[in-house]
Amino acid sequence: MDFFSKTMKLNNADTVPFLTYNSLEEIKFIKHGFSTRLGGVSKGIFTSMNLAFNRGDNPDDVVENYKRLCNSIGLDFDTLVASAQDHHTFVRNVTRENLGVGITKPRDMQSVDALITNEKNVTLVTYYADCTPLFFVDTKQKAIGLAHAGWRGTVGRIGQKVVEKMQSLYSTNPRDLICAVGPAISKCCYEVDKACADEFYNLTDLNASGFIFPAENEKYYIDLLECNSQVLQRAGVPRENITISDLCTKCNSELLWSHRATSGRRGTMCAVMSIVE
Ligand SMILES: [Zn+2]
Secondary structure, eight states, X not given: OOOOOSSEEEESTTSSOEXXXXXXXXXXXXXXXXXXSOSOOOOGGGOSOOOOSXXXXXXXXXXXXXXXXXXXXXXXXXXXXXXXXXXXXXXXXXXXXXXXXXXXXXXXXXXXXXXXXXXXXXXXXXXESXXXXXXXXXXXXXXXXXXXXXXXXXXXXHHHHHHHHHHHHHOOOGGGEEEEEOSBOOTTTOEEOHHHHHHHHTOTXXXXXXXXXXXXXXXXXXXXXXXXXXXXXXXXOOGGGEEEOOOBTTTTTTTSOOTTTTTTOOOOEEEEEEEOO
């Protein structure tokens, strides 16, 4: 498979592949990764790397997929803590007391679309198949966050909510945040109707011409990644600290799960990140 990206690297392509951001790999106290649809043991429409327990896949296969992914990235399976995403904007602080939640233990909360921590060896896990992952690393206070931003979370400014919660809990200065946005369905492929586009036009403090592109028949193309980047900048993150992925999930649907490319018959990818030293 051809792989080309200026922002991300494809690791372990022949075994259990995962993506990393070049910008985040420079930060030595964290490990991070983004899974692909390859390298797992799931079957049928989930072939082969599916990380979702709630889409009808065999749970034993999903656990095995997590173990393979953790082994490939160099993370301890027992440190995982998962979100419970439903397109809202609640941000949860997690600690070592929460290890295993959503993986080997039942979910103990609803409506968790973002996770943050400042503890070592707590691996945040969030889920994607076209929606936009947001990565946050506070390089001064040594704290991290992951957020799931579909169109609802994006217009709900979940990125800003993560920054604010990191400010209040960890004394994070937004100027010290290194962020990454994506991979997600990109402006080439993300077509929406007028009602959805109007939600983006309502973000009147942002530069809408940068992320809303009117097309024919009252359709619009939305650049979710650029919109999230603008939300982060409004929250105080310098533009030069934000990397935007150049990999569209739908255009790369042999490598990545895309809800739209598969008409919803699909597995799910995850973003993972942990403070390791
Ligand atoms: Zn595309």
